[in-house]
Amino acid sequence: MNxxxxxxxxxxxxxxxSVILVLVFFIYPAAQSVELSLYxxxxxxxxxxxxxxxxxxxxxxxxxxINSLTVSAKFTVAVVVAALTISLALAVGASLPIRGFGxxxxxxxxxxxxxxxxxxxxxxxxxxxxxxxxxxLLKAIGVNFNWRQSPDDALIFLVMAATWKILGxxxxxxxxxxKNIPHDVLEAAALDGANxxxxxxxxxxxxxxPTLLFLLIMNTLYASFETFGLIDxxxxxxxxxxxxxxxxxxxxxGFKSSSRIGxxxxxxxxxxxxxxxxxxIQYRFISRRTFYQ
Amino acid sequence: MSAxxxxxxxxxxxxxxxxxxxxxxIIMHGVMLTAVFLVTFPLIYTLILSTQGTALxxxxxxxxIVENYSDAWNRAQMDMLIRNTLIVALAVxxxxxxxxxxxxxxxxxxxxxxxxxxxxxxxxxxxxxxxVRIVPTYDLLTxxxxxxxxxxxxxxxxxxxxxxxxxxxxxxxVPTDLADAARVDGAGPFRFLVSILIPVxxxxxxxxxxxxFIYMWNQYLWPLIVANSARTRQxxxxxKQLVATDAVIExxxxxxxxxxxxxxxxxxxxxxxxxxxSGLSASGEDF
Numbered sequence: 001m002n003x004x005x006x007x008x009x010x011x012x013x014x015x016x017x018s019v020i021l022v023l024v025f026f027i028y029p030a031a032q033s034v035e036l037s038l039y040x041x042x043x044x045x046x047x048x049x050x051x052x053x054x055x056x057x058x059x060x061x062x063x064x065x066i067n068s069l070t071v072s073a074k075f076t077v078a079v080v081v082a083a084l085t086i087s088l089a090l091a092v093g094a095s096l097p098i099r100g101f102g103x104x105x106x107x108x109x110x111x112x113x114x115x116x117x118x119x120x121x122x123x124x125x126x127x128x129x130x131x132x133x134x135x136x137l138l139k140a141i142g143v144n145f146n147w148r149q150s151p152d153d154a155l156i157f158l159v160m161a162a163t164w165k166i167l168g169x170x171x172x173x174x175x176x177x178x179k180n181i182p183h184d185v186l187e188a189a190a191l192d193g194a195n196x197x198x199x200x201x202x203x204x205x206x207x208x209x210p211t212l213l214f215l216l217i218m219n220t221l222y223a224s225f226e227t228f229g230l231i232d233x234x235x236x237x238x239x240x241x242x243x244x245x246x247x248x249x250x251x252x253x254g255f256k257s258s259s260r261i262g263x264x265x266x267x268x269x270x271x272x273x274x275x276x277x278x279x280x281i282q283y284r285f286i287s288r289r290t291f292y293q
Numbered sequence: 294m295s296a297x298x299x300x301x302x303x304x305x306x307x308x309x310x311x312x313x314x315x316x317x318x319i320i321m322h323g324v325m326l327t328a329v330f331l332v333t334f335p336l337i338y339t340l341i342l343s344t345q346g347t348a349l350x351x352x353x354x355x356x357x358i359v360e361n362y363s364d365a366w367n368r369a370q371m372d373m374l375i376r377n378t379l380i381v382a383l384a385v386x387x388x389x390x391x392x393x394x395x396x397x398x399x400x401x402x403x404x405x406x407x408x409x410x411x412x413x414x415x416x417x418x419x420x421x422x423x424x425v426r427i428v429p430t431y432d433l434l435t436x437x438x439x440x441x442x443x444x445x446x447x448x449x450x451x452x453x454x455x456x457x458x459x460x461x462x463x464x465x466x467v468p469t470d471l472a473d474a475a476r477v478d479g480a481g482p483f484r485f486l487v488s489i490l491i492p493v494x495x496x497x498x499x500x501x502x503x504x505x506f507i508y509m510w511n512q513y514l515w516p517l518i519v520a521n522s523a524r525t526r527q528x529x530x531x532x533k534q535l536v537a538t539d540a541v542i543e544x545x546x547x548x549x550x551x552x553x554x555x556x557x558x559x560x561x562x563x564x565x566x567x568x569x570x571s572g573l574s575a576s577g578e579d580f
Contacts, residue, residue, distance in 0.1 A: 004402055004472045005482040011403035014395040018415055021392075021452035025430060026421045027414075032429030090332075093325055098318045106566065107329045113558040115511030117529045121536065121551045122335045125342060125544060131350025133338060167332060176573035225424050229513030233533050247424055247514075254428045255518055264428050272425040279420070 030272075036265035043258040055266035065267075067241050068249045075159060075245060076223040082163045083170055083219055084212070090167070091174030092204065097183050105175055112168030116161075117229035123161035124234050147235065151242030154235050158243055161234070162227050169222075170215055177211030178204075216282050224275065246271060336555075343548035357545055365535065365550035373523055374531040375557070377443075381527065382509040384447045386502045393456025393501070394494070398486055400457075401464040402472060412461075418454045423515060431518055445519050446527070450509065456501050459572070463497050464490070499568030507558045528554045 037056070040049045059065045094104040111119075126134040129146055138145045147157035181204065205212075228247050231237065237244035237252075246267065254264030342349065346357025365371065396415070400408050423430070430449065431440075439445035467490065475485040491498075516527035535550045536542060 004469075004476055005485075007403060007482060010482060011399035011405045014399035015405070015411055018392050018396045018452050018457065019411055021448070022415050022418055025433070025449040025452065026418050026426065029426035029429035029433060030421050032432070033426050036428065090328055093321070093328065096321060098321055100322065101325070104325045104329060105570075106563075108332060109566065110559065110562065111332065113507055113562045114555060115513065115529050117511075117513050117532055118551050118555060121532065121547060122339050124542075125339060125548060126335055128350075128542075128544070131342075131544060133350075133352075164332070164335065172569070173573065176570055179570070221422060225422050228424075229511075229529055232513070232517070233536055250424060250427070251514070255431075261428055268425045268427065272421070275422070275425070276420055 033265045033268045033272075036262055037269050039262045041261040043261060047259075051262070055262045056270075058263065059266055059270065064241060064244070065249065068244050068246050071155065071242065071244060072224065072246045075155060075162075075227075075243075076220060078159045079162045079166070079223040079227075080216065080219045082159065083166045084215060086163070087167050087170035088174055088208075088212075091171045091178060092200070094171070095175060095178040109168045109172045109175070111165055112172055114165055114168075115229060116165055116227050117233045119161045119165035120230040120234040123157065123164070127157060149239060151239055154239060154243045158227070158230060158235060161230055162223060165230075166219060166222055170219065173211055173215055174208070177208050181207045213282060217279055220278055220282070221275065224271070339548045340552060342544055343552050345545050349544055355545075358549075361545040361549035362553065365546045365553060368546065369531040369535050369550050370523060370526075371531070371550070371553060374526060374528045374554075377520075377525055378510055378528045379557070380443055381446045381512075382506045384443070385450045385509045386505040388447065388451040389453040389456045389505050390498055390501055392451055393453045393460050394486075394491065394498075396457045397460035397464055398490065400461055402482065402485075412457070415452060415457050416454050418452055427514075427518075434519060440519055441521050441525055443525060446516065446525060449515075453501075453505070455504065459497055459501055460494065463494060467493060496568045497572050499565045500572030503561055503565040503569050506561050510558045 038050060038052060040051050040054070041047065090108055094101060094108055114122075126132050127145060127147060129135055129148075135145055145153050145156075147154040224245075225247055227245070228251065231243060231245060231248050232251075235243040237248050250264055250267045250271065253260040253267065338352075341352060341354055343361055344358040345351070345355030346360060348355065399405055400412060405411070434440050434445045434449075437445075439448075471489055471493075472485060475489055480488070511529060512527060513529045516525075516530050517533075520526050520530065532547075532550055532554055535547050
């Protein structure tokens with residue numbers, strides 16, 4: 001610690017704005033969520049009845065909520081696994097000490113600048129029944145892909161768009177992690193023919209563990225929350241309820257209906273519990289502390 | 294006999310080594326170029342579509358580029374959208390940079406009683422993303438009269454665990470001599486911060502600006518709920534309106550709108566990606 005300046009009050013003044021903002025916009029609303037989840041409340045607040053844990057009971061007895069949980073789990077696992085695998089492979093490739101490879105580092109990270117909503121527009125174009133190239137390509141190999149009608153296709157569609165969008169971010173962080181690994185380790189892992197696979201698992205991956213943990217958490221949060229725009233601009237939860245992820249269900253109950261504020265708050269808390277648990281498990285599994293972001 | 298076979302193996306190894314050295318880079322360039330093409334193709338196709346007025350869906354660029362882009366611009370009121378989103382993205386990026394530098398400075402260069410607790414409080418923001426407090430936060434905004442205002446779009450985002458950690462970690466690596474020398478020279482805490490600490494933090498400031506600008510430019514859920522009028526509407530919601538205007542999607546115009554909206558964050562990424570890379574690698578050093 002290099003404490004040098006003797007001022008006693010100044011540091012608190014410097015920290016105050018951050019702490020106040022966190023208390024007002026994070027802690028207080030989160031506490032309110034807990035309180036609201038115990039009430040039956042409507043938007044204008046003329047009805048406010050204490051109902052204990054009834055909202056949670058209703059949630060877990062509701063087929064549509066169980067459906068949202070299942071769909072979200074499938075979606076999140078698919079996106080996280082696909083995104084981390086593809087981006088790790090591409091980042092390792094782009095990090096090889098070969099002349100001219102620097103350019104790939106720039107050419108592979110640009111999807112980071114896209115929003116999930118724009119990714120939705122782009123993939124809706126690629127898979128449009130009339131003018132999508134991907135639709136034509138799939139038709140050529142005998143697959144009839146239509147996410148507006150088929151529930152399975154809709155989920156696959158969202159997974160593809162969401163994975164593609166997050167590749168840039170993941171590659172960026174893997175590249176930063178790989179930069180700290182000595183060149184000869186990478187070179188050996190890449191050049192050594194049959195042994196390269198084992199070397200990769202034994203030497204490169206352990207060194208990337210902090211990055212992997214960080215990305216595992218960030219990708220889980222991304223798949224659970226940030227993909228809202230992608231869903232809202234394309235499938236809107238459909239067809240039927242096939243892509244009604246937890247975040248979309250929460251939005252509909254909290255802002256599209258006038259009487260389900262309590263229910264929406266209960267959903268918020270369930271989300272919090274899920275995210276906290278997953279984060280905790282991921283930390284325990286890959287251990288060690290990760291500090292950026 | 295054995296000598297002969299040994300030398301053949303040796304030649305084989307040398308031969309193979311030479312083969313590897315010569316062709317391996319070429320093959321890997323091929324692999325990487327294919328990867329770049331696959332990742333980039335969706336955007337290229339979107340770009341092509343945005344030039345087509347008729348014969349939609351072919352791979353040949355069309356001639357309707359001017360019509361599509363100006364239609365998208367006018368229909369979405371792009372000048373307003375871009376202005377509004379720039380205000381929000383710049384305000385939040387700068388606000389977060391200032392607040393997190395202030396906080397990290399306090400924690401590293403002063404004696405703060407309960408500093409760890411204050412840090413932990415700010416860190417809690419990581420566990421409380423918007424969805425887990427969205428209904429009460431919206432209520433709070435209503436009570437404050439901030440719905441449909443730039444205040445409501447920016448101030449709730451100002452606190453930054455990311456930034457506080459980034460700068461706190463970086464300040465630890467700044468040599469202690471620097472602050473000692475400044476003090477000996479009679480520089481107060483403010484002058485040390487402004488004339489020494491902030492200039493040496495350029496890279497980290499660039500990195501945080503990049504992260505937060507893109508994050509805010511791409512916000513969707515919060516603006517959807519909070520920014521209802523054209524006065525405050527954000528770009529992503531503008532794109533949603535281009536999708537929703539008609540029963541039949543006008544792909545030429547929609548793709549032109551999408552490309553327009555992508556350009557500002559892409560420029561920021563291109564300009565600042567070096568800062569981000571070195572900022573990330575540096576902060577990753579101690580584990």
